[in-house]
Amino acid sequence: MNFSEKNIVITGGTSGIGFATAEAFIHAGANVWITGRNLENLDKAANLLKSERLFTVVSDTSNLNGIDDLVKTVAQSGKKLDVLFLNAGIATFAPIATATEADFDAQFNTNVKGPYFTLQKLLPYLNDGASVVFNSSTVATAAQMYGSVYSATKGALNKIAQVAANELAERNIRVNMISPGPTQTEGFDKAVPDESLKQQFASTTALQRMGRPSEIAKAVLFLASEDASFITGAQLLADGGYIGYALK
Numbered sequence: 001m002n003f004s005e006k007n008i009v010i011t012g013g014t015s016g017i018g019f020a021t022a023e024a025f026i027h028a029g030a031n032v033w034i035t036g037r038n039l040e041n042l043d044k045a046a047n048l049l050k051s052e053r054l055f056t057v058v059s060d061t062s063n064l065n066g067i068d069d070l071v072k073t074v075a076q077s078g079k080k081l082d083v084l085f086l087n088a089g090i091a092t093f094a095p096i097a098t099a100t101e102a103d104f105d106a107q108f109n110t111n112v113k114g115p116y117f118t119l120q121k122l123l124p125y126l127n128d129g130a131s132v133v134f135n136s137s138t139v140a141t142a143a144q145m146y147g148s149v150y151s152a153t154k155g156a157l158n159k160i161a162q163v164a165a166n167e168l169a170e171r172n173i174r175v176n177m178i179s180p181g182p183t184q185t186e187g188f189d190k191a192v193p194d195e196s197l198k199q200q201f202a203s204t205t206a207l208q209r210m211g212r213p214s215e216i217a218k219a220v221l222f223l224a225s226e227d228a229s230f231i232t233g234a235q236l237l238a239d240g241g242y243i244g245y246a247l248k
């Protein structure tokens with residue numbers, strides 16, 4: 001796939017799926033901006049990616065000031081964007097009986113408010129014909145034990161994406177959702193530190209394994225590409241055939 005001369009923003013590009021997608025877009029010739037909450041992680045990612053076409057922005061997507069930092073950087077570049085991958089997200093698992101307000105707010109702020117206002121504020125900087133991809137999850141539709149809040153954030157995200165696909169169609173901006181199944185990332189390790197539970201997640205897929213971030217990245221590049229020119233408002237599952245039963 002060729003993205004040369006294309007300008008891409010990826011929120012949360014320091015690790016996991018965002019990092020792998022940045023790498024894939026760079027290999028495809030694009031200029032890529034990645035965000036993260038601190039310079040240290042961004043520098044680490046930049047050192048690994050080693051590309052003159054990679055730019056880093058400290059921008060905490062969970063608050064509007066942080067989003068403004070990203071918008072300012074894009075505005076100052078004088079460039080318009082061809083692809084916006086709204087990827088930054090966090091997950092905390094807890095039973096409803098013990099979930100805290102702090103975890104609830106952190107997940108809704110990062111996973112829902114962040115992408116919503118990033119899209120809103122970057123709209124003037126998107127080229128007509130651009131592509132927006134929201135990073136959702138299989139659990140937006142499947143029930144996930146102890147994932148009531150996280151799943152709810154992804155369900156909300158899907159609805160925002162579907163409405164955005166309709167509202168932005170007049171500018172020929174396509175908006176789609178990628179829904180990964182369990183994928184081996186730093187974020188997954190943090191949310192599910194227990195090795196046997198991780199095995200259980202792997203066993204919920206038909207392929208009986210976790211996904212690799214690079215496999216999700218390929219699906220994102222497809223959605224963002226001209227090959228997907230008649231696809232908008234769609235949710236693409238990249239989940240190894242996740243059967244979606246509740247984990248015990």
Ligand SMILES: NC(=O)c1ccc[n+]([C@@H]2O[C@H](COP(=O)([O-])OP(=O)(O)OC[C@H]3O[C@@H](n4cnc5c(N)ncnc54)[C@H](OP(=O)(O)O)[C@@H]3O)[C@@H](O)[C@H]2O)c1
Nearest residue numbers: 012014015016017036037041060061089137182183185187
């Ligand atoms: N892994 C899975 O199994 C899976 C499955 C379905 C969906 N997803 C979704 O995929 C996305 C990426 O997750 P991942 O598994 O790749 O996790 P990850 O390795 O933890 O990556 C998350 C990225 O988001 C960034 N981030 C987190 N909070 C942020 C904030 N407030 N502002 C800006 N950046 C922030 C992190 O950067 P810093 O830490 O450097 O700030 C990091 O670059 C998430 O939306 C997640 O819900 C993951």
